Amino acid sequence: MFAERKDKKQIELGTELAPAFNEHGLIPCITSDAGTGEILMFAWMNREAFKLTLKTKKATYFSRSREKIWVKGESSGRVQHIKQILVDCDQDVIQLRVEVEGEGVCHRGYRSCFYREISNPETGRLTFVEDAPAFDPEEVYGKNKK
Amino acid sequence: MFAERKDKKQIELGTELAPAFNEHGLIPCITSDAGTGEILMFAWMNREAFKLTLKTKKATYFSRSREKIWVKGESSGRVQHIKQILVDCDQDVIQLRVEVEGEGVCHRGYRSCFYREISNPETGRLTFVEDAPAFDPEEVYGKNKK
Numbered sequence: 035m036f037a038e039r040k041d042k043k044q045i046e047l048g049t050e051l052a053p054a055f056n057e058h059g060l061i062p063c064i065t066s067d068a069g070t071g072e073i074l075m076f077a078w079m080n081r082e083a084f085k086l087t088l089k090t091k092k093a094t095y096f097s098r099s100r101e102k103i104w105v106k107g108e109s110s111g112r113v114q115h116i117k118q119i120l121v122d123c124d125q126d127v128i129q130l131r132v133e134v135e136g137e138g139v140c141h142r143g144y145r146s147c148f149y150r151e152i153s154n155p156e157t158g159r160l161t162f163v164e165d166a167p168a169f170d171p172e173e174v175y176g177k178n179k180k
Numbered sequence: 181m182f183a184e185r186k187d188k189k190q191i192e193l194g195t196e197l198a199p200a201f202n203e204h205g206l207i208p209c210i211t212s213d214a215g216t217g218e219i220l221m222f223a224w225m226n227r228e229a230f231k232l233t234l235k236t237k238k239a240t241y242f243s244r245s246r247e248k249i250w251v252k253g254e255s256s257g258r259v260q261h262i263k264q265i266l267v268d269c270d271q272d273v274i275q276l277r278v279e280v281e282g283e284g285v286c287h288r289g290y291r292s293c294f295y296r297e298i299s300n301p302e303t304g305r306l307t308f309v310e311d312a313p314a315f316d317p318e319e320v321y322g323k324n325k326k
Contacts (some may be wrong), residue, residue, distance in 0.1 A: 051304030158197030
């Protein structure tokens, strides 16, 4: 399923999936909403998570803090169904386009993890771009898992 | 401009910019088209690149291969003008929403670096989602810089 990386031409202009995993065996993954195009979250995959994502069609990441495979939505029910997977020119970044079951992917209850913008570049002041969380994270994850 | 990172509440629900840089002093950055929302590229910033991006309003990255600050478009003319900068819940990923001068951000001439999708998840076969490059990279970057 993963081809050996040979040269720039194969990697950048070829039709073989030849992903690069970093020194920790991970590849960065950007997840967006297949319907709206909104960027929802950013996470990492190891080889196993990438293979499981391809096989099950459910977004599966590798949690660096918990050091284990993490099927998104397994505890919250907010499963991410894969609609499309793209690779970048160097094949060292993946983009998942997904359909989310329910509203919100962020552990804080927001639709997207990118719920704040830098509204003042001089002071670094942040402003919320989502009015309110899409769901109550305590209800979904419990009080301690937030 | 960058606040000290104190606790989860400040980082995840606060209004102070308190970005996390990894063990190499870098933070991942997703760049999307402010008009269409399309994900264009993925790169890294160090503190200096982040500060310059905020100050100049031109996307400025850190090239890990060349180990230096890299003002996107300085050689190609395809400058990325910042329209919005978002941070994620953990403040360890940035999203830039930009307006690109000219067509195409990829060194291969494509509009987006994500110009291929995994069309067959079993074999890992890739298919091009962009019909043709938006510009000729040899013309823009020269034959050797591709």
